[in-house]
Amino acid sequence: MQSFSSxxxxxxxxxxxxxxxxxxxxxxxxxxxxASSHMTNWVNTQWTKTLTHAGYRVVALDNxxxxxxxxxxxxxxxxxxxxxxxVRRLMDHLDIPRAAVMGYSMGARxxxxxxxxxxxxxxxxxxxxxxxxxxxxVGLPLGIADAMEAPSLDDLTDPMQRMFRAFAEQTxxxxxxxxxxxxxxxxxxxxxxxxxxxxxxLISVGTRDEVSGSGPxxxxxxxxxxxxxxEGRDHNLAVGDKSHKQAVLDFLARL
Numbered sequence: 519m520q521s522f523s524s525x526x527x528x529x530x531x532x533x534x535x536x537x538x539x540x541x542x543x544x545x546x547x548x549x550x551x552x553a554s555s556h557m558t559n560w561v562n563t564q565w566t567k568t569l570t571h572a573g574y575r576v577v578a579l580d581n582x583x584x585x586x587x588x589x590x591x592x593x594x595x596x597x598x599x600x601x602x603x604x605v606r607r608l609m610d611h612l613d614i615p616r617a618a619v620m621g622y623s624m625g626a627r628x629x630x631x632x633x634x635x636x637x638x639x640x641x642x643x644x645x646x647x648x649x650x651x652x653x654x655x656v657g658l659p660l661g662i663a664d665a666m667e668a669p670s671l672d673d674l675t676d677p678m679q680r681m682f683r684a685f686a687e688q689t690x691x692x693x694x695x696x697x698x699x700x701x702x703x704x705x706x707x708x709x710x711x712x713x714x715x716x717x718x719x720l721i722s723v724g725t726r727d728e729v730s731g732s733g734p735x736x737x738x739x740x741x742x743x744x745x746x747x748x749e750g751r752d753h754n755l756a757v758g759d760k761s762h763k764q765a766v767l768d769f770l771a772r773l
Contacts, residue, residue, distance in 0.1 A: 519586055522611045524604045527595075530586035531579040531608055532556055534566055538573035544641070545614050546770075548578035549605055551623030551647065551757075552658060552703075553686045553696055555585030559622055563758030572767055577617070579608055581625070583695040591694055596702030602632035609639060618770060620644035622757050623729070624703060627652060633717045634707065642773055643719040644766055647753055651731030653709055653739065658682070658700055658729070666697040712739045719743035720769045724756030744769075 521530045536542065546569050550559035556578035560566050569576045580587040581601060590596070605628065609617060619640050621629030626648035633643045645652075665679035666686060674680045686696055719740050723733035725747050733745035746765040748756040756762060 519580075521586070522608065524582075524607045527582050527590070527604070528588040529579055529582065529604050529608060530556075531577060532561075532566075533612060534570050534576040534578075536573045536575055537570045540573050541575075542573040543575075544573075544770075545575040545577060545617040547605060547609065547614075547617045547619045548576065549619065549621035549625035549629050550578070550581060550584070551621075551625050552662075552699065553584070553682060553689060553691050554622075555580050555689060557585065558689055559625070559757060565758070565763065568763045568767070574618075574770075577608065577612060577614070579605065581628070581699075583699045584691065589692045589695040591698050593698045593702030596699045598627050598631045598703050598705040599635065601628045601703060602635060605629070605632050606636055606639060615639070616641045618642035618644060618773075620646065620766065621648075623647040623753070624658075624699075627703065627705075630707060630712070630715065631705070633715050633719075634711055637716050640717045642770060643715065643717040644769070645719065645721045645736075646762065647723065647727065647730050647756060648736075649721060649723045649727075649731040649733040649745075650735040651729070652707055652736055653712060655706065655731060660700065663697040663700040666693040666700070709739050712736070713741065715740050716742065718769075718773060720746060720766065722746040722748055722756070722762050722765060724748040724751035724753060724759070726750060726752040727756060729753040
């Protein structure tokens with residue numbers, strides 16, 4: 519992996535060249551979800567292979583506090599607009615003037631903040647695993663932070679707390695950094711703010727996803743947005759679904 523300094527914070531990333539027969543000379547930036555990493559969210563699910571084979575350059579970072587990026591323990595360091603600037607600075611570092619930006623779950627929240635702050639840098643906004651809760655919700659419950667700080671998984675009885683703690687342990691995450699992240703990245707956007715997102719937007723949510731909120735409801739608020747239902751998938755399984763990948767490829771091809 520490579521890394522760079524984002525205003526003094528070490529951010530790790532990968533930069534993959536297109537491998538298809540007809541390179542698009544276009545870039546897709548990938549922003550992963552909470553307690554995940556570029557590897558778990560995008561490589562292991564074959565997203566990087568799908569996109570590079572379709573001719574796209576793919577750049578995927580480990581968000582601050584995650585993967586091989588620097589771990590921070592102040593919740594204020596994880597505000598969504600700050601994390602969005604990590605993505606923007608990575609684009610600057612790699613001399614990428616415009617890209618399609620795709621985020622999943624927390625990464626979608628970060629990507630939406632980026633689209634609002636720097637619309638000229640995005641040719642497409644791809645929001646996975648996040649619907650109307652971008653406006654009406656503040657992210658995962660604060661109890662997830664408590665779960666990260668519990669002495670062990672065995673001390674937890676709440677199913678959602680156990681799920682996220684087990685996932686964090688599986689990915690060998692820094693639990694204290696994740697607790698700070700949950701407490702810090704809880705910024706919503708108002709209906710008026712998402713109404714100012716001018717970037718062509720695709721919102722993809724699993725039909726069994728109980729975390730994200732309605733994709734169609736969010737799409738109604740964004741002028742140039744459409745929604746895609748990932749049939750039969752919950753929040754965790756929707757990300758790598760084949761129909762999800764095809765919907766993204768089709769959306770990008772129409773731009």
